[in-house]
Amino acid sequence: MLDQVLYAIPFLLPGLLVTIEVSLITVAISTVIGVALGVGLVYGQWPLRWAIRGFSDIIRGIPILVLLFFVYYGLPLTGINLNNFAAAVLGLTIFKIAQVIEYVRGAIESVPRGQMDAAKSIGLPFHERLAYVIAPQALRRFLPPWLNGVTDAVKGSALISLLGVGDLLFGIQKVVGRTYEPLALYCFGALVYFALNYALSLASRALERRFSYIRE
Amino acid sequence: MSGKPTGATPLLRIKGVQKSFGSTHVLRGIDLDVARGEVVTIIGPSGGGKTTLLRCVNFLETYDRGSITIDGAEVGYRDGEARKRRTETDLARMRAETGMVFQLFNLFPHLTAAQNITLGLTRVRGLGRAEAGDKAMHWLKRVGLADKAGHLPSELSGGQQQRVGIARAVAMEPKILLLDEITSALDPELIGEVLDVVLSLAADGMTMLIVTHEIGFARDASHRIVFMAEGTVGAEAPPAEIFSPNQPNERLRSFLGRFSAAHRL
Numbered sequence: 001m002l003d004q005v006l007y008a009i010p011f012l013l014p015g016l017l018v019t020i021e022v023s024l025i026t027v028a029i030s031t032v033i034g035v036a037l038g039v040g041l042v043y044g045q046w047p048l049r050w051a052i053r054g055f056s057d058i059i060r061g062i063p064i065l066v067l068l069f070f071v072y073y074g075l076p077l078t079g080i081n082l083n084n085f086a087a088a089v090l091g092l093t094i095f096k097i098a099q100v101i102e103y104v105r106g107a108i109e110s111v112p113r114g115q116m117d118a119a120k121s122i123g124l125p126f127h128e129r130l131a132y133v134i135a136p137q138a139l140r141r142f143l144p145p146w147l148n149g150v151t152d153a154v155k156g157s158a159l160i161s162l163l164g165v166g167d168l169l170f171g172i173q174k175v176v177g178r179t180y181e182p183l184a185l186y187c188f189g190a191l192v193y194f195a196l197n198y199a200l201s202l203a204s205r206a207l208e209r210r211f212s213y214i215r216e
Numbered sequence: 217m218s219g220k221p222t223g224a225t226p227l228l229r230i231k232g233v234q235k236s237f238g239s240t241h242v243l244r245g246i247d248l249d250v251a252r253g254e255v256v257t258i259i260g261p262s263g264g265g266k267t268t269l270l271r272c273v274n275f276l277e278t279y280d281r282g283s284i285t286i287d288g289a290e291v292g293y294r295d296g297e298a299r300k301r302r303t304e305t306d307l308a309r310m311r312a313e314t315g316m317v318f319q320l321f322n323l324f325p326h327l328t329a330a331q332n333i334t335l336g337l338t339r340v341r342g343l344g345r346a347e348a349g350d351k352a353m354h355w356l357k358r359v360g361l362a363d364k365a366g367h368l369p370s371e372l373s374g375g376q377q378q379r380v381g382i383a384r385a386v387a388m389e390p391k392i393l394l395l396d397e398i399t400s401a402l403d404p405e406l407i408g409e410v411l412d413v414v415l416s417l418a419a420d421g422m423t424m425l426i427v428t429h430e431i432g433f434a435r436d437a438s439h440r441i442v443f444m445a446e447g448t449v450g451a452e453a454p455p456a457e458i459f460s461p462n463q464p465n466e467r468l469r470s471f472l473g474r475f476s477a478a479h480r481l
Contacts, residue, residue, distance in 0.1 A: 117276050118322035122336035122388055123312025126304050132335060136326045 001184045008175045011029050015171025016192060022085075022167065023154045026092040030153075031146070033093075034100025039130065041101055041110045051112055057099035065159055067091045087159035092153065099149050105141035108134060132178060140211040147204030151197040158193070168192060225288070227252045227423055228273065228392055233282035236266060242268045244447035245282065249427055250392065255418045257426040257434040260444040261471060266427040267319075269444070270394050273425065274314040275307060286313055286391060312340050315385030319397040321377040323369040329356060329380045330365040333387045341388065355383035361463050375406030382413050386422070393417070395426040399433075413436075431475045435459060443468045 041052040059067070071094075072087035082090060111134055119129040161170035172189040176182050226249035235243040240263045250256045258266045271277040273284055275292035280303075287443045291310055294300045302310065323332050330352045337348035356362050359379035361372075368374040369377050378398055385393055395414065397406040411433050418424060418437055428434055434441055434455070441458045443465065451458065453466040463469050 023381065045257075112320075112322075114318055114322035117271075117316075118318060118324070120311055121274055121314070121316035121318075122275060122384065123308050123340040125308040126338065128339055132339065137324075171379055185424050 001181075004179055004184045005188045007179070008172070008188065010074055012168060012169045012171045012189075012192070015166055015168040017207050018166055018170075019154065019157050019168040020159045020196075022089055022092065022160060022165070023150070025089050026096055026153050026157070027150050029089075029093050030096035031098050033208045034097045035104055037097065038079065038101045038104025038108070041105050043126075047071045056098045056101045059094060059104070060109075063158055064092070064095050065162070068159060068163060071127075084160075084163040084165050088157075088163050088165045092156060092160070095156070096149065096153060099152075100146065101148065104138075106145070108139035110141045138182050143204070143207055143211060147207065151200050152206075154196055154200070155193065223259045226250055227254075229283075229285045230269070230273070231283050231415070233269070233272060233275065233279050234283060235265075235272060235279045235380065243272070243279070245294060246444075246447075246449060248442060248449065248452070250423060252423055254439050255422075255424045255426065255437055256440045256442060257428060257438040258444050259428065259431060259434055259471075260450070264445045265447045266444050267396055270316075270425065270427050273392075273394055274311050274316055276316075276466055286310075293317045308340070312336070313391045314394055315388055315392070316394045316396065317378070317381045317385050317398045319400050321369070321374070321401070322383045323377055323380055323384070325369050326461045328366050329361060329372065330370055332369070332380055336384065336388050351387055352383070355387045358416075359383045360409070371469035373406060374402045375409045378402065378406075378410045379413055382410070382417075386417065392425060395424060395428070397427055397429065399428070399430055404463075407416045431472065443471070445471070446447060453461050 037052050037055075040048050042054070044052070062070075068088065068091035071082065071091040072084060075082065075087070115133055116129060116135065119133040124132065157167060158169040161167050161173065164170070168189060172185050176185050179185070221435035228248075228250040230246055233243050233246045234241070244265075246265075246269055248256070248269075254377040258269070260266055268277055272279045273286075273291065278292060289310065292307065294302055294306075301307075323329075327335065330349065333355060334343075334345075334348040336344045336437065337351055338345065341348075342352065353362060353365060356365050359382060361376055361379055361383070364372060364376060364380075369380070369475070372380065381398070396398060398414075399410055402410065407430070411430065414424070414426075414433075415437055426434070426438070435458075436455075438455055441453065441455050442449055443458065445467055451463070451468045457463070459472065463472075
């Protein structure tokens, strides 16, 4: 069994890198856009709030696989042709943005209203109230779900093998196709995913501890 | 308190201010002037609009009608133009001229006592780090908390937190200080230390508009007391007149009666 795993490793390495790459891109882009839209959802004028609310509700109501198929197979009908890698990243990112929006909303709303009042009363303009008063306190509430979401992104990225993107799962399936040893290889694949996510959750616990000193 | 200050034009002028929350008419046309160096205290039953009025003065609440000016400048709305909201930068600049101390302290929990004070000094007043730090220490000393400069709010008692709250507001050198029921959330034995700080600021000539349920304090600290009920000013007079047994306003008499029954005045 060990032989089969050792044999497979060189074939799986490129897939593992693709899984990490897709996860990183998805998390980075969705965090930047999701934070901006989340702030818009809480503080924006009503047309903006409604638009963001609608986007988030719709996306979160669609299974991620449907979203991936829509982007890859559906969008070409409107003239937007994406290769499978781009379609995979776009689908996962859209899905993740909707989640990040909700993490941000929840985190900001967990900060007592009086904090905004106090920040206003010393004359801080909006962006400084956000940067120096709200964000540092909201961060503590934002981190746990967001870090959870990062592991979700790694796990969810396995779906992109269905678009033919050569990620870790895709690599495993190719080797299984040649060796007919599914048990050993899927066990090994599960172990690799687990190791990746366990490392992430250890990092997340350390981060949470780092911010636990903020108490109301 | 003696020596009522006299000023040609009032520092704060509230004229015909009205405010509704939905169908509830909270402020029904308030007129109130506060002169430079004057301490004015608003008393009255809960739900009478006292806190809302105070929050309108630094535009934490919008007002529907009337005008509020500080040093002649309209708060919240642009001068001349009819009820056009000031820009965000403009509003921030206006708010820096009024200091506010809150019932629930509202200290920034992620910052130390000193940092709570320096945030506004560096970001809004543009002071350098060292200068802001010196100023924060000066005010912490003044409220008796020099040794707590590096403590987070969660490490301070309620009374200490509120004294930092006062230091944070006055360090900005506002033209007027607004105190919103600043002792209501405190244990009885901690109230004195906070009120002492307010009295010492009054002695310095700080202009203050105070909302409080501490009737005894209102009597001792104020040049003038305003009785507010149901969104209107019911009575407005120096403490001696307000507490006079011949006070003509029946609502005020019954309000004070209930208080003197509960507390020894």
